[in-house]
Amino acid sequence: MRKSIGARFLIVGVLTLLMFIPLFFVSDIVQSRKYYSQNTLKDVGREWGGDQVISGPVLIIPVQETVDQTQSEEVIDPATGLVKTDGNGNAILKQVTRRVTLNRAPIYLYPNQFDVDMRTQTQMRHRGIFNVPVYQANVSMDFDFPTARIAGEVDKDEVILWEQASLAVDISNNAALRGEAALTIDNNDVPLEPIASERGRSGITAQIGDPRERGSYALTLGLNGAQSLMIAPVGRQTAVTITSDWPNPSFDGAFLPDGSEISELGFSAKWTIPHLARTLPQVTRDDFTTALRQSMSFGVQFIEPNDFYQKSYRAANYAILFIALTFLTILLVEKGADRPAHPVQYILVGLAQSIFVLLMVAYAEQIGFASAYALSAGATIGLLIFFGSFGLNLGKRTSVLGVMLLVLYAVLYLILRSADYALLAGATLAFAALAATMYFTRNEDWYGPEGATLWARKSKAAPSVPPSVPPAEAPAKPPR
Template identity: 35%
Template sequence: MNDSQSPLDKVNSWIKNSVGLKLGTITILMLLLLIPASMIKSIISEREMLNQSVLNEVSQKWAGKQQINGPILTIPLIYEYEIEDGKIITKTKYLYLLPEQLAITGKIEPEKLKRGIYEVVVYKSILDFSGQFKLNSKIDQNGLKEIKYDEAFLTVGISDLRGIKDQITLNWGNQKLDVQPGSKLNDMIISGISIDLPDVSNQINTNIDFSFKLNLQGSQNLSFIPLGSTTKVNLSSTWNSPSFNGNFLPDNREVSDEGFSADWKILQLNRNYPQTWVDKNMRNEMQYSALGVDLIMPLDDYQKSMRSSKYAIMTIALIFLVFFLVEILNGRKIHPFQYTLVGLALCLFYILLISISEHSNFNIAYLISAGITSLMILIYAKSVFKSRKFTGVLTATILGIYGFLFVTLQLADYALLMGSIGLALILGVTMYFTRNINWYKLNMKTE
C-alpha cells in the first residue's frame, strides 16, 4: 500500500495537528476579540458620561455643590494722605475680622432623584452657626482719619444661593438682624449674603455673640472654610458612603450602614491667614483651608461594569485554555470559528451587564448576564466536546471565573489583592493539570 502523501496533504496534516499553529491561532483570536472588548469599554464610558450630564443638569435645577465661607466682619477705614503740592487724598480701606470662636453643627438628609433611568444624589441640610467676635484689632494709625463703626457689615459666602430654602435671621448680641442677598466682598466672596450691623463703636474690646440657622440644599458636596480662631464642625447624616475631603480630615468619624457622623477642630495656627487684616485678598488662602464631605455613590454600576470589562482578556484566555486542553486531552478538533463564537459570547456578557444594570440592581444584573452567557457557552460546548467530564470542567471554570469576578467587584479596597491571588491560583491549577503533558510528542503520529 502506498502511504506517500502529496505536499498539499502534508501541509493540511500539519495545519490540523500542529499545536504551535493552534496556539498561535488562538492567540490571534484573543487579540482580535480585544477590539469588541474595547468597544464595550467605550459604550460604558459613553453611558457614564451621559449619567454625569444628567447629574449636572439636575444639580443646576436643584442646587450645586455648596461651600460656606464666613461670617467675615468688615469695617471701613478712612485714611488721608498728603501728596505733592500739599494736596490731600482720601482713601477707604477695609478692616476684616474673623470670629474668635466658630461652631457649626449640621444634619444632612440625602435624597435620590431619578431622571429617566439615571439616579442622582442630592441633599437637604440644617446648619447651625454660632460664635463670637472680639473687636480688639490693632489698626495702623498713620493717616487714619475715621473708623466707620456705623457702617460695619457681615458677609457669609454661599456658593449656590438657589439652595437657600428659608429666610435667614442673624442673632447679633441681643438683636435680630435681617439678611440681604449678595456679597459686598466681590474679590474675596463671589456669592453670598450680607448683614448690615448697628453701630459697634460701643462694643470695642467686648465679645459679641452671634448665631444663625441655614436651611440649605445642594448636590454631592458640602464644605466649609474654618474662619474661627478655633473652628469646630460637627456633621451627621443617614448617608452611609461619605468621602471626607479638603485640607483637613475629621478628628473623629463613625461610618455605618445607618449613616455617618464626623467632627473637626481647626485652630488658626493650622491655616495660612490671620484673624485680622486690612485690604488684602485672602481668597486663595481661605480656599486652601476648606474641609467637607462628598456624598458619593458607593462604587456605582458604571464603575463596576468598567472594572469587570478590564478582566475580559483574562476571562477569554481561561475559557480558551479549557477548550485547548480539551483538544489536547480528548483528541477532539475544535475549529477557530468555534473559538470565535465562544469569545463573542463572553463579550456579550459585558453588554448585558451594563444594559440590565441601568434598569435594576447591579447584583441582579450580574446574575442574569452571567447566567445567560454561561448557559449559551455550556450548551454549545456540550455538543462540541461530546463529553460530560470536560463539560463539567468547563462549567466549574465558568462558575469560578464569574464568582471570582463578582467578589472582586464588591471588594473595592482589596480588588488588586484579590486579583493577584486569583491569577496565582489559576496559573497554579493550570500548571498542575498540564504537568504530565509531553508537548514535544503531541505532533507525533504513530505509524
C-alpha cells in the same frame, strides 16, 4: 499541525490577544455611559443647589484716609469762562492742592471661636433612568469677633469707620438658600441681604454697626445642595459637626474629621481645627475668600461609592483574563478530540464573554448591580455550556467547563464588590490558573505526533560520522 498542542496553544494565544479589540469598544461604551450619568448628576444637582462651600463669617470694616492731593488743572478765564492758552495754543495749567478723603483697603476680621453644627437630610431625585442624591442642610453658627486686635492694622492717618462695619458669609449659590436664614447679635435680630454680584461672589451680608459694642453672634441657614457640603475654618478655633442620614459619606477637603460614626442609618463626624493648622491671619487687609474656598475648606461628599459603572469598567479590564482562562480550559478539555475547536469557535466564545459586560451595564441601569450581574452571568454561562456541549462536542467534559465558568464569575463578582481587594484577587487567580496549566501540561508532547515523526526523519537523514574514524583517502590516479 492540528494534532500539535503546542501549535494550538500559540493559535489560542493569538486569538486571546485579538479579544482586546472588542473589549476596547466595550470599555469605551461603559465610559460613555458613565460620563452621561455624571453629566446628569451635575445637571440635576445644579438645579437643586449644586456643591455647597460655605466661607465666613467675616467682619468687613471700611477704612478711609484724608490726604493732600496735588494735581494739574486748566486755568479758566473768569471773564470769558474759557480755558486760557499760551502763544502756541496750548492750555495753561496750574498746580492745585486739595484735601481729599480716599477709601483704603478695608479690614477683614475673622472670628475667634467658631462653632458650627450642620444637619442634613437626603433624598433621591430622578432624571430618566438615573437617581441623583441631593440634600437639605440646616446650618447653625455661633461665633464672636476679637475687635481689640484691629488697632495695629491701620496707619496713623487712617480712620476706621466702625459704624459702617458689615458681616459677610459666602456660599456657592444664593439660589440654594431655602427656609430659615437669620442673624442674631446679642439675641437681637439683624436683617440680612444678598451680596451684590461682584466677581462672581454669592452669599449674604448684614450691616451690624459698631462691632465693639457687640458680643455674641448666631447665624442659621437653610440651604439645598448636591454632591458635596464643605465649610472653611475661618475661626481662630474652629469646631464643626456634621450629622446626616446619608449612609455612605466620603470625607474630603483640607482636613479629615477627628472622629466619625457611620451606620446604615447615617453618619456623624466632628472636626476641630486650631489656628496653627490654617494659613490664615486673624486680622488682614487682604481678601482671603478665594483661598479659603479653594484650599482650606473641608466636609463631606454625598456620592454613591463604587457604582456599577466603575464595577463594569473593572469587569472589562479583567475580562481578558477570564477569556484567556476559558480558552485555556477548552483547549485542555478537548485534548485528544478527533475534531478540535476551530479558531472561529474560540472567537465566538470570546465575544460572548465581551458582551457579558454590556449586558451587565444595560441591566444594572434598570434593576441594580447585583440582579444585573446574576442575570448576565447566568445567561453567559448557560450560553457557553450549551455551545460547549453542542458546538464543541465536549460531551461529558462540558461539566468541567461549566464548573470553571461558575468559579470564574463567582470570583469576578467578589472582585467587583470589593475595590480594595480587586488587585489581590485578580493576581492570585491569574497565578493559580498559570500554576494549574503548568501542572496539567507537565507531560505534554508539545510538538505532537506529527512534529515528533518529522524530527525523527530529519535525524535519520543526516547521520553523524564518528570523529574517531578517519575519512577514506581518495584513490591515487594511475601514472600515464
